[in-house]
Amino acid sequence: MEIIKYPSREEWASLMERPALDVSTLFDTVRTVLEEIRVEGDQAVKRYGEKFDKVKLSTLEVSAEELNEAASFVSDDLKKAIKTAKANIEKFHRSQQFVGRKIETISGVFCWQKALSIDKIGLYIPGGTAPLFSTVLMLAVPASIAGCKEIILCSPPDQEGKIHPAILYAASIAGVNRVFKVGGIQAVAAMSYGTESIPKVYKIFGPGNQYVTAAKQLVSLKDVAIDMPAGPSEVLIIADEKADFGFVASDFLSQAEHGADSQSILVTTSEKIVEPVVQAIHEQLKQLPRKEIIEKSLAHSRIIVLKEQQDVIDFTNAYAPEHLIVQTEDYMYIADRIENAGSVFLGPYTPESAGDYASGTNHTLPTNGYAKSYSGVNLDSFIKKITFQEITSDGINGLGETIQVMARNEQLEAHCNAVTLRMNKK
Template sequence: MKKIINPSRSDWNEILKRPTQTVADIEQTVNQIFDEIKVKGDSAVSKYTELFDGIRIEDLKVSENEVAYAEKEISEELKSAIKLAKTNIEKFHSAQKTDRVLVQTTKGVSCWQEKKPIQKVGLYIPGGTAPLFSSILMLAIPARLAGCEEIVLCTPPDKEGNVNPAILYAAELCGVTQIFKIGGIQAIGAMTFGTESVPQVYKIFGPGNQFVTVAKQLATKYQVAIDMPAGPSELLVFADDTSNPAYVASDLLSQAEHGADSQVIMVSTSEKLINLVSDEIGSQLDRLPRKAIAEKAVENSRLILVKSKEKALELINEYGPEHFIICSENEDYFINGVINAGSVFIGNYTPESAGDYASGTNHTLPTNGYSKQYSGVNLDSFMKTITFQKITEEGIKKIGPSIELMAEAEGLQAHKNAVSLRLKDLG
């Protein structure tokens, strides 16, 4: 990892740059695939599945027999671990339910809001070298708690045309209604437009590579909402001399192994600690099965020394990390001061991987600086709020004259008339 000592404020944009392509680099490819899926449906999806995943699949939908077989392939120990995570995620997301908000703004004028589920949602789950079955828990559980009627899951097949059994087991356990063997851009396109096999959905959730991220963003042009622009994973750790260098290094590498385009950053006020963490990274990296992937991510990563905790916090909020770990004797300073972060992990015994799997918080989070304006996935992500109002005779008499004046001032006579007619009838 590159060490940077006391960078000036003017250099922050450069040293905090993400290793991502621009939308323009990928947009043409996405548009081409989308155009074909709109016209040709399943045949276009199959074409690109063969091109990108190396397998020709005639039946894109996962069968009940495949799901049943997958359950037998999972060890009882892994099943228990998944069920523990499911319980904790359900607890945390169930607690996010809110009651109807009812207010009488003026006597005779009642306004309230109620939350309703999004009827059809699509979940994208990466497969490949790291089948992220944990993301199913993070997405399908709140979708079911919210009351979504259709929960459609797309995930890429392997070279034999199969889906990882842990993905199928988690999907069945968490209430997914349909599963399809489709990955990448073609999965997002299928859920955006609908095909002969795949239902069209109203909102798409889930992580993915830069191609999936751009595809999701372009899906919004076709009246499909998305959770957020969630791209390659990233982590920032602030640590001082009260932290454990081995723990810090393990957290950095836990995100680096996600993909070659991941980014991890350590910020510290201790040069001694930075050197110790750098040594630990080298030592731990050699023992990782995904060493080749993690090494490439480490090339995009930084060890940054700053002069004070104040400067550290300013830099962290400028970066807006997806994951933010605090290992500091001044943890309250960072807890209270952080503004831009997807999810925050506090103390030496709170690894980021706890949030990835089993603590109960959601791991589908904004990346690429989008934590400055987006929240991570939560129960409300699968719901929409509808406002209601009911006005009595007394109520329209009280607010009607104000409405008339405002409508007339804006030059909207029909708006005024809608009130004036009622007031006239009421005498």
């Protein structure tokens, strides 16, 4: 963990570097898998499942019996927690529902917009070092609210051919229609092209390792839409002398345990808090089971001391963090000046963990600086909007000359003629 005090603005760019892998180096490998699955379908999916997940499957789809059985393996307290989180996520995302209005732009010219669900959605849920059943809720719940007709979920099985029961339980209560025991590149390929067992979808959502990220990037070029570019998870924390150092340290570490390539950054104007926070980080780290992963993450994490509060705000907006935590006395003042962030957590009692699981906001967020141009997943992510217009005879006569002049100046006479004929109609 680096500690940098009062760097010049010229040094900021190097301090904002992420530990991201250039996935383009994986493209040749990924293309091979994608193409074989596109051509061979289920046969190739099973072959790569045996190679990568070390399990030989006769069928890819999770059966109704397996879904029912999974519920019996989930403890009552976890079921209750999942249901509470689902309810909050549902309430927040329902508040985002689109209400269109018919507008008369000028007399006789009516325009409006209609929101429709994307019919077929694919969700990828990693199975790696932690079962991300929370991500099932974050993706399937808004997809259900949007009215998506077919919600497909793929997740890698363990060596016994099973998907973690909490993932299956979350899928069963969140509106997922079908679940498949497929991971990695092969899951992305199967949902992009369709196989004998797995339907083709129109948009793929969900996190994954660098191979999944590379696969999503490649298929998004022509075959299917994706949620957003992805990279390692990250947090930037702004804190002052009024902050609880233990809270700051816990947020720093909770982000670091996501993965070895995660990044935590603390930015402050108070040099006095550096040592207490570092000490709290070391003390809490001793008690954490994912210590090895966290230590790797801390190797590219930083504490940065800047001179002025405006420097902190400018640095934050330039970094554009996936998660931003503000633990300062005047946190609302800072919040009002944040322009680039995936999700913002304000005040001492708002840990990132709340948004990750159960407050209601979505945890699928832009990383690697993409918060400058991308939103996190929300209800609109599962919706497409169609515009409509209706023009009366009086309307085309009122607007027609404007259209004619513009069409002629673009040298598109057929466009002009389509209006002229209507204006001359008696």
